[in-house]
Amino acid sequence: MANLLHHPLCAFSRSIRLALDECGVEVELEEERPWEWRPEFLVLNPAGTLPVFIPEEGGAIAGAYAISEYLADTMDERPVRGFQPFPGDPAARAEVRRLVDWFHRKFQDEVTDYLVVEKVFRRFGPQSSSPNMEAMRAGHDNLRYHLTYIGHLTETRSWLAGDAMSFADLAAAAHLSALDYLGEVPWEEFEPAKNWYALVKSRPSFRPLLQDRVAGFTPSGTYADLDF
């Protein structure tokens, strides 16, 4: 079986777990603690980042970008399923990728880095320290802007990038689910974003993520609740 090196609260890992499941690729999960800089891990991905996908035939595909595109490149090798990471014509695919970049780069830098990395990964890192309150405040402010943007996109589209669910939805939901685990998402104030998230959250691919538990961090009361 294929393997995936991941961390339960890493948004990049979460997006790939969702994509693998939606594509019908079974993997065995191996939890990796990237802050430990394990030499065997750095051989697989010298950048030291998660996730890393080890296909059944061997080799290592490192990072959410390479893995998501690899899943699209190898669609023909798998039984046909409904989900395509980058559906549509070249322009539609470009819109999916613009939004993947939006969440995996902009949202990561403006929200996830502040709220998840500060709160969780900083505690485990070599220089364990308390969260920086100013950073967390910036993260909360930015999150509200991003939730508004998600609502804006869903005003005219069924899914974030268009008529079909794509990797853009999975990337966005991955970040939000990590924040939601920590109880950081003010859903009740952002109804359209909440309605979109409820759709993604109810996918069977989401179930394993809702069972994740990280020692030292109890998930928020509604984290696993489909009727949140």
Place this chain on the structure above:
Amino acid sequence: MANLLHHPLCAFSRSIRLALDECGVEVELEEERPWEWRPEFLVLNPAGTLPVFIPEEGGAIAGAYAISEYLADTMDERPVRGFQPFPGDPAARAEVRRLVDWFHRKFQDEVTDYLVVEKVFRRFGPQSSSPNMEAMRAGHDNLRYHLTYIGHLTETRSWLAGDAMSFADLAAAAHLSALDYLGEVPWEEFEPAKNWYALVKSRPSFRPLLQDRVAGFTPSGTYADLDF
């Protein structure tokens, strides 16, 4: 004709200018100053980042990720040329993308952000200020590590990701060329990286970049020199 909104010292823009030329796509360049947050520009790319590609038939493809993959997705619509952004089988393409991510994310965060953004963009931004010396020192240290990594890759490969030139080479060279404009690259200490860069620099696609000039910043003496 197609258009590209870019900035001469933006490494993402540079990588796409190279890729467009290598793919045989002619564009008219329009210089954009992203720090001005021009409303018409934000309509094209709400993230406010460069570059943005406007194909001849209209629409906007925003960001180096979406544009580079769009060029690969539309290969069949153009006359056959030697260059493919992501050449090879799915595993080889994944290696190209791992390295694109390396340069467009890791190198950007660890070097370009410190040395180009600090030195140039900060000066033009709304809160114009002097470069942060500590950030610049970190950028210089990190650059040495990345030049060593490039040398390491070329020990066993003709190009960064394998036997063929790919978008990984263009992304890496784009960052280094922006730094080289500012005279920040200690080439003489990193011979293997220098030899690889000389190959990319001598491509016809590179010529327009070597003619770039940014007001207030004179290019380093050997910037445009193919025999540097």
